[in-house]
Amino acid sequence: MVTFKIDGKEIKAKEGQTVLDAATENNIEIPTLCVNESVLPYGACRLCMVDVTKGKRKRTVTSCAYEVAEGIEVDTKSEKVIKIRRMVIELLLARCPESEEIRQMAEKLGVTTTRFKPDEDGDACILCALCTRACREVVGKSAISLINRGTEREAALPFYDEADDCIACGSCVYICPTGAIKMEDKAGTRTISWPNCSQEFKLKACSACGFYFAPEKQLEFMAAESGVELEKLEICMSCRP
Amino acid sequence: MINSSVYVPRILPELESFTPGHRACVGCGEVLALRLAFKAIGRDAIVANATGCMEIIASQLPYTNWKVPWIHTLFENTAAVASGIEAGLKAKMRKGHLPRRDTRVVAIAGDGGTADIGFQALSGALERGHNFLYICFDNEGYMNTGIQRSSATPYGATTTTSPAGKQSIGQFTWKKDMPGIAVAHNIPYVATACPSYPVDLIDKVKKGVETKGPAYIHIFSGCPTGWGCASDLTIKLGRLAVETGAFPIYEVENGRYTVNITPEKLKPVKDYMKPQRRFRHLTEDAVKEIEKRLREEYHKLLEKAECQS
Numbered sequence: 001m002v003t004f005k006i007d008g009k010e011i012k013a014k015e016g017q018t019v020l021d022a023a024t025e026n027n028i029e030i031p032t033l034c035v036n037e038s039v040l041p042y043g044a045c046r047l048c049m050v051d052v053t054k055g056k057r058k059r060t061v062t063s064c065a066y067e068v069a070e071g072i073e074v075d076t077k078s079e080k081v082i083k084i085r086r087m088v089i090e091l092l093l094a095r096c097p098e099s100e101e102i103r104q105m106a107e108k109l110g111v112t113t114t115r116f117k118p119d120e121d122g123d124a125c126i127l128c129a130l131c132t133r134a135c136r137e138v139v140g141k142s143a144i145s146l147i148n149r150g151t152e153r154e155a156a157l158p159f160y161d162e163a164d165d166c167i168a169c170g171s172c173v174y175i176c177p178t179g180a181i182k183m184e185d186k187a188g189t190r191t192i193s194w195p196n197c198s199q200e201f202k203l204k205a206c207s208a209c210g211f212y213f214a215p216e217k218q219l220e221f222m223a224a225e226s227g228v229e230l231e232k233l234e235i236c237m238s239c240r241p
Numbered sequence: 242m243i244n245s246s247v248y249v250p251r252i253l254p255e256l257e258s259f260t261p262g263h264r265a266c267v268g269c270g271e272v273l274a275l276r277l278a279f280k281a282i283g284r285d286a287i288v289a290n291a292t293g294c295m296e297i298i299a300s301q302l303p304y305t306n307w308k309v310p311w312i313h314t315l316f317e318n319t320a321a322v323a324s325g326i327e328a329g330l331k332a333k334m335r336k337g338h339l340p341r342r343d344t345r346v347v348a349i350a351g352d353g354g355t356a357d358i359g360f361q362a363l364s365g366a367l368e369r370g371h372n373f374l375y376i377c378f379d380n381e382g383y384m385n386t387g388i389q390r391s392s393a394t395p396y397g398a399t400t401t402t403s404p405a406g407k408q409s410i411g412q413f414t415w416k417k418d419m420p421g422i423a424v425a426h427n428i429p430y431v432a433t434a435c436p437s438y439p440v441d442l443i444d445k446v447k448k449g450v451e452t453k454g455p456a457y458i459h460i461f462s463g464c465p466t467g468w469g470c471a472s473d474l475t476i477k478l479g480r481l482a483v484e485t486g487a488f489p490i491y492e493v494e495n496g497r498y499t500v501n502i503t504p505e506k507l508k509p510v511k512d513y514m515k516p517q518r519r520f521r522h523l524t525e526d527a528v529k530e531i532e533k534r535l536r537e538e539y540h541k542l543l544e545k546a547e548c549q550s
Contacts, residue, residue: 027285029342038252138251169248174440185244203244211504213244222247237246238480 006074019063019074020048030063030076031085031105033177034128039137041065044128045092047105049084051075060084082109090114092126099124099178123195124180131155131172131181131194140225141165144172144194155181160197168192168201168215188212206236213237245440253443254280258308264298268472270463270479271295271378274436275349278376278460281446282345284309287326291319291350291359294385295378316350316358320366320375323348327371345450346373352393353383356417367426367455374449374456377419380464388467392417395487397531398519400467405522415534423457424493430456432492436463437479441501445492461488469518481513486539491546498546510535 001012006019006028013022018041023030034045043062050063053073060080075081089106094116096102102124106112129146132155136142143166147156157163168190173183182193190201203212204219213236223230258279265272275295279286288311290296296313299306314322327346333339348366350359355377363375382400383389390403394412399405403412423431430452434442442460449456461482463475470478482488486507491500510532514520523531 025284027342029285036252037255134252139248170245171248171252174245174249175252190244214246218247238477238484 002068002070004068004070004072004074007076013068015068017068019050019052019061019066019068022068023063023074023076028076031108032064033101033105033126034130035064036130036134036175039130039133042129042133045126046088047085049081049088051078051081085109086111091116094118096124096126096178096180098122099180101178102126124178125155125195126178126180127153127155128177129155130175130177134171134175139167139169139171141167141221143167154195156194157197157199161199163199163201166192166199166201167218167221169218185212190215204234206239207231207234208239209236211236211238249440253440254283256280256284258282258284258286259299260306260308262304263306264301265294266464266466266472268463268465268475269294270436270475271351271380271460272298273475274378274434274442274460274462277436277439277442278446278458279309281443282347282374282450285343286310286345286347286450287330288312289314289319289323289326289346289348291348291354292316292385293351293354293378294380295349295351297385316354318362319348319350319354319359320363323373323375324366324369324371327373346371347450348373348375350375350377351383351385352377352379352381352419353391355379356392356419364422364426367423367428367457370428370454372454374446374452374458376446376449377457377459378462379419379459380462380467381416382464382467384464384467393419395531396534397523397527399522400519410527411519411522420457420459420491420493423459424496426455427496428455428457429453429495430493431458432456433459433461433488433490435461435479435483435488435490437476437483438490438502441490448492448494467519469521470516474516478513478516481508484508485510485513486535487513489539489542491542497549498542500543500546503543507536507539 002015003012006023011026020030030048032048041064043065048063049060052059052061086109089109089111092102093106093114097118132145135144144155144157170183173181180195184191188203190203192199202216204214204216205212219233223233259276286309288309291314323346330344334341379393382391382394388400390400390412393416395416397411399411405411420431420433430449432445434445445458449458463478465472483490483502484504490502511528
């Protein structure tokens with residue numbers, strides 16, 4: 001166990017825990033958009049910045065990727081930190097003016113308007129890479145990734161249209177904090193739309209009742225991964241014995 | 242996110258404010274729903290819990306399954322207590338006794354505590370517009386006290402206070418439309434859910450707690466003890482209830498209806514009723530009558546969703 005201070009309050013945390021986790025466990029709220037416990041920390045959104053004083057040195061770090069240490073002092077509400085957060089959310093507001101989630105987060109941080117020129121492409125991606133991390137770390141595929149550099153950077157399929165690796169499981173859709181990735185199931189086809197590309201996938205109809213219940217490629221991937229025969233997986237949850 | 246098995250569940254929150262080791266029956270759908278709901282609610286919550294199964298099984302002195310502040314209320318005042326907690330928090334935060342933060346106030350009750358005894362308090366709290374989430378776990382009867390009928394018991398079901406026999410078909414009134422009554426209060430969010438569709442349930446509870454103002458979620462949870470079915474059938478019966486149209490799953494956001502699960506063809510209601518002892522006495526004609534009425538209600542709901550979109 002490690003003892004340290006957050007906002008003047010002494011708390012205990014497990015070794016190897018991040019400052020963000022320890023703070024949340026003690027009901028100290030730190031805003032964040034790019035954290036999910038099923039994937040490794042990445043530090044993309046920069047909203048969880050905190051001041052950390054270690055000995056004589058004071059640094060501003062991302063709390064989601066900073067491990068707790070004996071004797072450190074964390075300040076989650078210093079003037080500098082709040083200024084950084086407001087700046088970040090203002091930039092995000094300009095990047096995705098139509099995103100409800102970003103607007104709510106901005107409201108929480110006391111920001112209602114942005115001084116920057118809003119983007120007009122209508123895409124809500126904030127490049128937090130939760131989708132690509134989930135694809136790689138949770139599903140075990142790497143169907144989508146962040147491509148290009150600088151202002152051109154975006155989450156997309158290779159060459160915008162090669163979905164060979166994608167099993168259409170929908171994890172990226174579910175994990176996306178701003179709803180930038182969309183999915184629709186209609187008449188045996190699943191369409192997943194990433195910000196600049198979209199792809200259609202076939203759904204499998206249950207061999208007993210005919211209900212379209214899962215993407216074909218997902219079932220094939222599961223069969224190959226687990227060694228279970230494909231026919232056994234082709235029955236929907238309601239019809240399974 | 243109905244068709245999202247296997248991979249999506251892996252990214253759901255691991256945290257559980259309701260711990261294992263409780264005393265619920267084998268195959269209880271209600272406690273499963275509770276567990277899933279608290280995955281979405283998180284750790285910064287205060288719970289007001291009406292008398293009922295969920296209170297009995299999780300709070301035998303000196304033990305508790307709750308990791309969040311929890312208060313046991315009477316049947317009739319759950320919503321009143323929850324609104325009091327919310328008003329208290331608001332006042333404390335305004336006066337600076339508590340730091341400003343988003344503490345969720347959740348009231349949970351069974352169908353008896355919601356549709357019968359706690360109805361007045363609930364209606365009042367919804368009308369006053371408190372910022373809280375009310376979850377009703379509907380197992381269609383007073384199962385905790387020995388399977389008595391409630392106004393949420395479906396037509397034709399036999400219970401100890403509506404026994405089927407020569408003179409009686411069992412429960413003789415139609416199931417009270419609680420979500421419909423909640424919608425009539427013009428509150429921002431009303432939804433129905435079922436633990437057989439866990440991702441859907443978690444999403445709805447999350448939406449509910451994040452709503453500013455009152456939210457009402459009606460969760461259909463199987464009860465093997467009260468329904469007289471095998472304990473491994475809870476999940477399956479939940480699915481069948483949705484697929485036969487006996488309990489449609491929908492949400493109403495600011496008066497706009499969305500039906501979340503619309504099977505292309507509804508299965509016959511017989512499939513849902515057959516594994517349950519409480520419907521065993523029904524004749525084929527009676528089942529057909531029930532099916533007809535259920536279909537009517539279901540189509541009414543579909544129409545509501547269509548004419549608004």
